[in-house]
Amino acid sequence: MILVDRARADAGHAYLRSLFRADAADAAGAPRHDAERDAAAVDMAALECSPSRAEVARVTARYAHVHAQAAREVTEEPPAFERPPGAAQAVLLDWAGTVAHLESAEEWLSGALAEAGITVPAQDRDAWVHQAEAAGLPGGRRPADLPPRDLAAWWRRDLDPQAHRGVYDRLLEEAGLPWPEAAGALYRRTMSAAGWRIDPAARRAMVTLRRAGVQLTVVSNIGWDLRPILHQHDLLTWISDCVMSYDIASRKPDPTIFRLACQRLGVQPRHTLMVGDKPEADRGGEVLGIRTIILPQPGGDDRWQPVLDGALGPRAAAGR
Structure with missing residues (x-):
C-alpha cells in the first residue's frame, strides 16, 4: 500500500532503528520463522481494514526487519x-x-467458500466453477475479451486499488455466483498466499x-x-x-x-x-x-x- 511506504518517513523510523540493532545470531530459529509467518497473516488482515498510522508503521517495520534478516542470511553464505x-x-x-501462477478455478472457489462458511454439493460446485471460468475468474480477462464499458476500468486496475476491486466485482456479477456474502472472500483469495502457486x-x-x-x-x-x-x-x-x-x-x-x-x-x-x-x-x-x-x-x-x-x-x- 502507498501508506506503507509513506510510513517510513514518520512513526516507523524509531521502531526500524530498534529492529536493525537486533543481534544477527537469533537462537529462536524455526519458532521465530513460524511466528513471523503467523504475524504476516495478521498484517495482511490489518491492511485490508483502513489501518491506522500506527498499524501501518508496525507493518512497515516488520517487512524492513524481514529484509534485513534475509540479507544477512544470504551474504553469510559464500557464492556458489x-x-x-x-x-x-x-x-x-x-x-x-x-x-507464480494463480490456483485453479476449482481451488479458488472451494477455498473462498470454505472461508465464508458456505457448503456446496460437489456437483453444484463443478457447475459454478465452469461458469466462473467463462467469466474470466479467478484471474480476470485480457482487454480483447472485455466489453467497451469495462475497458477504462481494466486499464486503471493496476494503478488504483479501488478500480482493481471494481473490475473484480464486475466479473463476479457477470459470473452470477449465487453467494453475495462470499464476494469478499472470493476477492481476498486472489490476494492471499493460499491462492498462488510458486x-x-x-x-x-x-x-x-x-x-x-x-x-x-x-x-x-x-x-x-x-x-x-x-x-x-x-x-x-x-x-x-x-x-x-x-x-x-x-x-x-x-x-x-x-x-x-x-x-x-x-x-x-x-x-x-x-x-x-x-x-x-x-x-x-x-x-x-x-x-x-x-x-x-x-x-x-x-x-x-x-x-x-x-x-x-x-x-x-x-x-x-
Whole structure:
C-alpha cells in the first residue's frame, strides 16, 4: 500500500532503528520463522481494514526487519561460483505467469467458500466453477475479451486499488455466483498466499542467482501489495525489492517502472536482465538498455535455463 511506504518517513523510523540493532545470531530459529509467518497473516488482515498510522508503521517495520534478516542470511553464505565479466548485476522478475501462477478455478472457489462458511454439493460446485471460468475468474480477462464499458476500468486496475476491486466485482456479477456474502472472500483469495502457486523452477533459479551475487526484484503490474505473499512463500530471502505499478503510478511497458527498479537496486540498466512472460509489457525496459528474456509457455524444469545462461553465462550456470 502507498501508506506503507509513506510510513517510513514518520512513526516507523524509531521502531526500524530498534529492529536493525537486533543481534544477527537469533537462537529462536524455526519458532521465530513460524511466528513471523503467523504475524504476516495478521498484517495482511490489518491492511485490508483502513489501518491506522500506527498499524501501518508496525507493518512497515516488520517487512524492513524481514529484509534485513534475509540479507544477512544470504551474504553469510559464500557464492556458489564466481560470476564472469559482463554477467548481470540484477534480474527483474515479473510476478504472475513468471514466478507464480494463480490456483485453479476449482481451488479458488472451494477455498473462498470454505472461508465464508458456505457448503456446496460437489456437483453444484463443478457447475459454478465452469461458469466462473467463462467469466474470466479467478484471474480476470485480457482487454480483447472485455466489453467497451469495462475497458477504462481494466486499464486503471493496476494503478488504483479501488478500480482493481471494481473490475473484480464486475466479473463476479457477470459470473452470477449465487453467494453475495462470499464476494469478499472470493476477492481476498486472489490476494492471499493460499491462492498462488510458486513455480519450483523459478524458486531454484532465484536461489542460484542470489547465491551468485545477483540482486533480484519483482516488477509487477498489480493493484495490491504483493509483499505479504512473498513473505508467506519464503521468497524475501532471495528478493530484495518489489516494485508495484499501483504504488508508483506507472505500469509496464512504461520505462519509468523499469528505471525506478534499477535505481532502487543501484544498478545500471545495461547490467540488468528482465524476465517475464508477456512481450507487450515486459520488454518496455529495452529502450533503457535492459536485456529481456520472455519465458516459453507452458512451464517446465528447463524453462529458466535461458535466464541462468543470460544472467551468469553458460559456463557459470552449468557449474551451479
